Amino acid sequence: MKVLITGGYGFIGSHVADRFHKEDHEIFIIDDLSSGKKENITFKHKGYVLSVDDPKCEEIFKAVRFDIVIHLAAQISVVKSFNNPLLDTESNVVGLVNILSLSQKYHVKKFIFASSAAVYGVNGELPLSEEEECAPISPYGISKWIGETYCEKWNEIYGFETVCFRFSNVYGPRQNSKGEGGVVSKFVNNTLNSEALKIFGDGEQTRDFIYVGDIADAIYRSTNAPISGVFNLSTNTETSINDLAQIFQDIHGKVKVNMLPGKEGDIRHSVLNNRKLMNGIDWSPLYDIRTGLEKTYQWATRDRAQKEIAATTVEATDKPKNFAHVVKPFKAYIENIVVFLIIAWFVLTNDISIFNTTEIGVFYIMIFGAMYGIKQSILSVGLSIGLLTIEKLFEGREFISLLYDTSFFFQVALFLFIGLVVGYSVQRKTNRLQEQRQKMTELEQRYEFLEGIHTETREVKDELQLRLLNSEDSFGEIYSIIKELDELEPEKVFSKAVQVVKQVMDADNVSIYVFNRNQAFLRLVANTNFSQSAQKNSIKANEYEYIQHVLQTGTIFVNKELWPDTPIMAAPIYRNNKISAVITIDWMEFKHMSLYHENLFKITTELAGSALDRALRYIEATEANRFIPETNVLYLEVFKSILESKREQKDKYGMPYAVLEAFVVQQEIGTYANKLSNLLRETDYIGMLDQNRIGVVLSNTNRNDVELILSRFEANNISMRLLEGEM
Template structure:
């Protein structure tokens, strides 16, 4: 089962989604993420980041044929509804109407609306029953009541099945601190944070607290039931605020309480009767207040610990990043300096035995240049030259004498040469590596970009495939339905064609009329609603304006002016490059009278017409084999197939027919003359054939029994004796 949950990332929505998922249903979520949290759901599902009032929601309904819609998305704060009633209306009324309309349009089997006890207002008739008067005192309560009325009206107008659950005060894991229903969440959060619990009034005000798990279970049960209408969803038990605090004290010893004056407008007592939902749904709440609060508290403790760990790790990571950011620019210089100090100590303390000072300095310059490039190699050269000067001076040399010492200049030159060559070489390599890394990064970005596009295209492809397979007016469904037209008997094609057009166009009335040879008359050959509507069995072309229009243009006729006694749409069917029949639809939903459905009708009738043209061409090709030689009498097997098609059309649509039986002439010559005589008295839609008893039969299409006597009398006047064999209506 495919279930759409609006507001599915919210407190209640996530529990409802989890309940359906555990039952192996496919879960889809629409959420604008204003209050929802994706971390509330960890299982596989499909989500859409949209507001419920967004027109783009229709694309989702088109692509996926939902079985159940659970509408939980709403603005839930009573205080905010006073501050901004327009926003409250957009979310709670406009959004609901959008979901309700789309659910009805796309054949959702069950629509479940989350309403609220706020619809009752200040009502002292406790416990509150569904039949009690609703006088909401807040814009939030008004919007919820209006939502219920919309569901009721949709049920009256369209027979659309919906359930409206009036929640009492819901609590449980994942609840935030918004709204009156969040009092449990507020208390537990304050307890864990060491804050005082704020109680307005004396704490003896009562509420009907219901655990969120019981809410999810009731919604799941309702999706598989036949109930509809308005139901309270509650425990039918009063619980004071002081009792809630007392239970929480048992779980958390140190609890400070602060009493404040009662808030204006607060309801003192509230409890909803759940007798109706218990009787009709066979449901009852499982969690009492003690067990529900214990589970909520345990979850909150774990959640807070996880948040604290996450915050601590994030702080440590951030500090480490800051310290690293400060040290990083000076890291190479510090390492260079440490290495130089070690070398200086070795040189000046005369601890070198294998290498002399020049060798170790040259090696030091090479290492620094190889590791860090030209900057550090030049710095190493400078430090090495300084160390060389200090070493010479420590041996008793004068600084001026060094300016004339060729060995000193050779050593300095060696240091510079090594530093410049190694530094340049390494720097060049480093630059090339950086260029390559930059190219790699660019390619990675391009890869990620193309990967994102690929994923998006795959999702669109999958969605289009879903449309093709599931959407009522998709070409995928057209293709699957039109397979029924894969017949070679025209009468069978007529019967199936009206069914195909009816299913695709969602029209109550579909008819097919065929022209006579000179296109002056049309005869009715198939209709989907024959018994409930009156149809002309034949029409004269010169008396029918829209048929003349259709013959003149050769295209689809659309009754845009809503002319009386005229179908909504009519399309020609061609055979041998000539209009041979007309497909008409009537009693179409007004919302389907559009250019889109006009094009859909054109495609559908072309496919049906193609099937009929193929069947007629086949009949033309084998016509000689269908008749007894030199007669107009169909062979027994051919006549029986046509008769079976007529029987099927009568069973499906109530299309009447009559079979008359006559006597066979003595010779084939007499049979040919006899059949010619019969043909002159019949219409284009009637047939002469051999019955299973080898007698000659006449099949009269679309004729009532009260007209049979008139036909028999006509035959009698021409010397033809016949009797009724089959055709009760």
């Protein structure tokens, strides 16, 4: 199975990933690394560094099609939830709703949500059962309670199978000091650091501590059990903080304990009844508190030793910043001032005779304004005005007299005008370039993300092809058969798809029906044996039970009861997460009606659907190169390609088609095509036959259909004649 674990690099998530990996499942992880660490996972998997509320998550669901989703990603600190309830809500509610919605949308078989004992709040009815009233006292507990409600409602509204686990205090290897079970991690760290254990209050407060390995095992078992709803995941055992400290002293040796004042609002006792879960999945915790703490302490000791060894072998890599790095932010200012000093020296020593100060100033302002923008332009203006003033004073003028000199003010105004115009223009251009670079960066990041998903999808497809190639039923042919689906024209994909399914499934008659816009009717677009079978060209969806089954469940239909006038198998093809077509097999040998061939049919139709989706996306991306601008008329070359596909289907499978033509003035093509399109079906095409002839391809059309269509055209003042096909 394909298993997605959100928060899979975290404490609990990494152990859950380990458990599923040991059972040979494919592991996928979404984690923003806010608390998780990639080094927690050491086996082969696919990871995405994303927040669970990121819209990019949909691209992952669309590409992978998960079987199981385990949602563990969350903000886990109760203290933080009080300090920043908005952040807590974004992570624990918005993120959950995003992943839950995507799981339902992309037909995940089971969704598992990590809730918490914090939903109960203060409740003295111990041990707490799932039926107890929820009255959370923290934003963290509220967000988990809301998450449970979402899961339950998704189950009620959509029939989507969800399981919510209310964790008690989880502890174990890889845990940091945050979260509800952090007391164990803190005690471990204090013990290894030879620091005193801090106990708040009298230490007689109790908690239900559960080892993380038991959590992972329960989650794994729940995916294979027919359960849904809310369950306590705990040991049903109380352990006091004093007992916890004593066990650490037994394991490590004497440890100092500091008794501190109790925390206000701290829950005195907490223990969860786990009977419902134990009965539901045939599970019980394997580790008691002493065994679990011993394993946690041993892991922490090894981890500490490894980190100390690594620290002694790694040299400091931080290098002092060199002079160039320090100077870089001031480079433009330094260059400006240096050039100005050179100009000032020439001007004041009368070494420049070709140009006067005004010309030199304008040139200087323009150069630095063009190079660096408004800041350096204004600086150049200021320096040039200063130089002009000093030159006038050197000539014997008084400063007061300059204030009445129109020539001087004209020169100053000229400097300001040139500086502002050049500086503003360059700055505006620079800002636009920066905006474009930002957009390019964002597009490149999105492209890299999508390219990674596409590459992964191709790897999965190639791996599947190799498996099929090496299977005992393939005889080395299936690989080459599936490669035929690598087309970018939908008509060719339809034709290739029925052939691929026929060869892979060893079936006699394979068809593809395409839904109309409201999914009320289906139109036959491809068939492997049209000339020798009584195939229906058009069918009404609500009149056939197998079509309703495919629409309602989104899964394969198998005619195990051998109903008449019903295909042996039918499978959906998706487009934009909506069923757009159905592939059917009308007959196959009885020995092939097995689970193996059902799975083979599922895989093959998924590949066909993927090829069709790719072709349609290609058409959307190249629409400007396919259609005459502002019309739905195909260019000549594109229209010819579709005609070739129709001829090929006719020659191979006997699929009828017809081509109509009409002479149209170039300027009237758009108007003429609009009138035609209102009278055609979704599977028909309008295109150019040459410069003055427009053509219509009528898919799956016999003689009677042509006569009917021509009469319909005539009734709407459209004159066309049959160019190719039966009449």
